[in-house]
Amino acid sequence: MFKKLFSPQKINVCEIPNRLAVTAMVTNYCSEDGTATDRYIAYHEAKAKGGWGLIITEDYAINKNAMGYKYIAGLWNDEQIESHKKLTDTIHKYESKIFCQIYHAGRQSCSAVNGGMQPVAPSAIPCPWLRELPREITIPEIEQIVQDFGDCALRAKKAGFDGVEVHAAHGYLLAEFMSTYANKRTDKYGGCLDNRVRIIKEVYESVRSKVGKDFPVTIRFSAYEGFEGGRDMAESRVLAKLFEKWGFDALHVSNGAYGDHNDGGIVAPMYYPHAFGVDNAAEIKKIVNIPVFTVNRINDPRMAESILELDKADFIGMGRGSLADPDLPNKASTEDLTSIRYCIGCLQGCTGSLYVGGPITCLVNPSLGKEWELDYSKVDEPKSVLIVGGGPGGLEAARTAAIKGHKVSLYEKRSFLGGQFRSAAYPPCKGELSTYIAWITNELNKLGVKVYLNSEVTNELVDEKNPDVIIIATGGAPLMPPIKGIDKPHVISAEDALLGNTATGDKIVIAGGGEVGGETAAHLAMQQKDVSVVEMCPSLFRELDGVNKYNIMKILDEYGVKKYTETKVVEILDEGVVVENSRGKFTISADTVVIGLGYRPNNKLAEELKESHDNVVVIAGAVKTSNALAATREGFDAGISIK
The missing domain is CATH 3.50.50.60 (FAD/NAD(P)-binding domain)
Known part of the structure; x- marks a missing residue:
């Protein structure tokens, strides 16, 4: 089924074992000083174990003022190399290769996260999201940044990375220079295309001079920027030819820049079609002879295989797909497709957490970011666990408790599983939400969880079953305020x-x-x-x-x-x-x-049971109405913590 997907492909002299790539995504899992943590390393190791051919790490800051987030990686001094060498050594225990993405955030930063410095940019135009006025960067500062890129790449090589990716996409500093919507300069770094891409050429030459000719150096750029006055494909085709001419070893064709009104879709929500950026990559591939990456809302291995079969790209980036299921390649290679936990495009954890400065999470994969501390080994003395409620929280509690070896029974008073998450799939463009409920239902069946539908739990039932642990995940009930006439039949x-x-x-x-x-x-x-x-x-x-x-x-x-x-x-x-x-x-x-x-907590049963039982755990919407992201996380934690 996947002849193309699992065939090797070289970038420069580096052979990637398959065409599935984890594209760079900010995690906020590193230390504030840019060093790698055990959490960060274990997060990437899960993907290497899962069979991804290439892992591209998140934005590595080239200097201490280049950061766009507070807890991202950095290689701006030699002291940082050791911790990142631990990362690459870990990944190299498996077949995966790992590239280091290097960048400067430019105006898409703020003084709160980049060492207290006012952001810099080609021109003094604020980022639409962060809105802190940047200072127009001087030519001596540009020259220093060019040097910083080269030094950062050299440290990446010393740290054991298999290649580097220059980040010139998504509205960060290098992308800002290339685009007339952000670059209004009239010196040698502004105006005509050759001036606007001058810094890219200088960065490439600096990097190549430090890492040598046999070390892969790739570039990520937005082919379509999605803003009024931003770059379109006409100019991006020209850029692609230039990048190849200068010596870049592969082109990572992406889209977009920061801003709510951007239709380039850096991290595309469920409202965007699948693989919507593929045709842009295909256009680029027609005119270059180096490998081309494509990305954006590709979450099914069959979708990826078809793109390769049509010769529209050489590598398939599945960033968010790797968050949802780090084992996706291994499952695809055995054609076990129903066990894949597909990304649903909700953005609640992967970008929603970053908006408030937190580390990334995932609605469908609540173990994300906990890989370094989790223990899935079976318990010595299995408990009987009774779970009330078949919404996302109850389902996750059942799954994780069963993984640990407990005897789990789940009761749902309605005729279906999913709770309010089932109806959440009905609004436009949200149909993929149902794939999570279908997936976890299948997992419960494989784990031997006993599921009872149309079954309301009472005190009497609990006394009869006499479980060791009771988890209440009854969610919320629709809020019906005392409005005059609210009881009318219509x-x-x-x-x-x-x-x-x-x-x-x-x-x-x-x-x-x-x-x-x-x-x-x-x-x-x-x-x-x-x-x-x-x-x-x-x-x-x-x-x-x-x-x-x-x-x-x-x-x-x-x-x-x-x-x-x-x-x-x-x-x-x-x-x-x-x-x-x-x-x-x-x-x-x-x-x-x-x-x-909205909803109010449906906690009547919980209050009743707590009066007569000391083994009751109440989670998610039964405690406080929130969302499915919180529910799956609390359910996972409740199930995995049963001793």
Whole structure:
């Protein structure tokens, strides 16, 4: 099935055992001084064990002021080499090769994370996300940075890396110089294309002079930048030819730059099509004779194989796919595809955590970042574990407890598993969420977990079963506030509307413009219904990150959803909803009213059991309503910690 995918390919003299690459992703797992931690090393080792042909590490800062995040790696002094040599020695126990990505964050940084220095950039234009005004870099400073790139590459070679990747993509410093949307200079580093790429040529020459001709040096660049005035493919084809002429050994064709309104999709959410950047890589591949990498929303090995068969690229980058399942290559090589834990494109853990300065996590893989401390060995004395609730938290608790060898039974009062995560897959572009529930259900079956559907747990059942451990994962119940008329028959919950438990009319008012209400609005609007959203806050989707919010708002606008913000639902009538805002009271016509105001903890059973049992663990939405990212993490921790 995968003749191309598992064939070797050389970059310079370095032979990569297969075409699957872990592309660089910030983890924030390193020390503040740029040295590698045991956590960072174990995270990469899991991928080497999993069979990835090439691992490209995250941005290694070339100097102490080049960092875009506080806890990323660095090789700006010789003292850092030893810890990263431990990393490469670990990876080389396996067949994988490892390249070091080297970079300067430029304006996509801030003084809080880069040693207290004001960010520098080709021109004094702030990053749309970070918005700290950068200082226009001077020519002597450029010359020093060129030297720093070469010195950093040499340290990478001394640390045992198999190659280096120069990061000139995603709006970081080198990318800023290449693009007229960020570079407004009129000296020898600005203006015409040759001036704008001058720094890239100088960096390449500096790196090559330090590492020698037989050491792989590749470059990552954004073929399409996704901003007004940014680079398009016409110029990127020219760049590709130049990069090959200068001597780069491979081209890593990516997209985008920082900013909520960027449609280049650096880290593409579920609203983007799969493999949307492949055609750009294919264009580049037609005109160069060195290997080409492609990336972006490629999460299935069959998808990767087809790209190779069409000769659109030589290597397939699956960054987020490797987070979701570091064992994806090994599973693909044995054609065990249903056991692959596929990335669902939610961005909650991989980028959402970085927004607040934390280390990355993963909704579908709650073991991510814990590899160095986990012990999956079987317990000596298995316990009987009773789990109440078949949502993501309960399912993860069941899976990990069973892995440890415990005897696990899971009870779900409804006829299906997944909890609210099942209905979460119904809004537009979120269908892949269901792949996680399907995957974990399959895993529970393989592990011998006894699952009881349509089974409500009572005190009597618990007393009868007499388990050693009780895990309560009952999640939340829809929040139904005391609005006058809320008990009318045409008033339904968002979950019932999504699952199709109740038919809706053609004129719908949704109370609540957060993630629950807003996404339900998008779902119903795509059925060409007249939808209005009423929200008390100044804006919709207050819980979402900017990228996901931007994309879901486009759907609401496309389908003409009417939005009433800073507006309160006062009363529900038979044929409409009375609302109130700064304009006063008025009525919005409706034949169906959907309540999408979120959830409250469903903890009645937990409180009852805790009164008579001392072995009760309560997790996730039964404690505090949150999201599936928190639920899977808490479920995993609860299951793995049972002794």
